Amino acid sequence: MENSIQLDDLNRRILRALQRDASLTATELANVVASSPASCWRRVRSLEDGGVLQGAVRLVNRQALNQDIDVMCSLRLKSHSEADAKVFEQFVADQDNILECYTVSGEWDYLLRIVAADIRGYEHFLMRTLLRHPAVASANSQFALSRVKYTTAVPV
Template identity: 35%
Template sequence: MKESSADRSIDAIDRRILRELTRDGRLTNTELAERIGLSPSPCWQRTRRLESEGYIKGYTAILDRALLGVPETVLIEVTLDRHDDTVLETFGSQMAAMPEVIEVWLITGEYDYLIKVAVNGTRGYEEFLRQKLYRVPGIRHSRSSFALRCLKQGGVPVLD
């Protein structure tokens, strides 16, 4: 019987691999092996196993949003008027279709969702609100905050 990731824990070497790849996902296998103190072959095998078991879901680039013309980050809390399947599915699919939307989180508390949006200033945000967000059916209320500066971005804690 195949062992699943839930059945097996990762060891200190696996955690070092994850930590290094979180810092720089473009490391070559040779560079990664050197950083964690393994030879390339077992490092490659461990990395592939971590990928196949789902510890590593993929690799991505962090883009400079200012250079792309959308330097402002806005955090929007949204409350839906209902929570039936149709409203939830419509909301989710419309959020996924909007390129300005970077992340959407289902949250606890006063609001239902936290949305992270990239826009070009207050005018870009107003345009996003009026032409996109406020046209999504099922939204009862929203509250927004502009991010002033990002202190930490990306990464996942790889605990010892």
């Protein structure tokens, strides 16, 4: 997909500012990036229309909601049929505790990032939900001990 948006210095400043705080008003954004509110508004619209900027969200502190366990789960499917992958990916989309899912190269088929309140909560999900899915052959879980870096910001 070819990107038709020109990322000049002002566009880059706008993207960096909005990745730090998407709630900025046009006036606040203009002050942060040293531009006029009208110019910022036009550029933000252009970045949205070009698909560079997508929906604005607020980040939630998972520990504040008692989701203390962060698990990286490598998973292998029983078969590599398109039908099994489609059914499994729909299952993943329906699971609120699976925050991220990637197809990966190597010995595993998927890498999932899963949150849970505690070890028992994760064990319950793993043993009674994930491993019982008809497309799943096996899984390997790794528990995050601490978070060294976390960002949603893309370098621009």
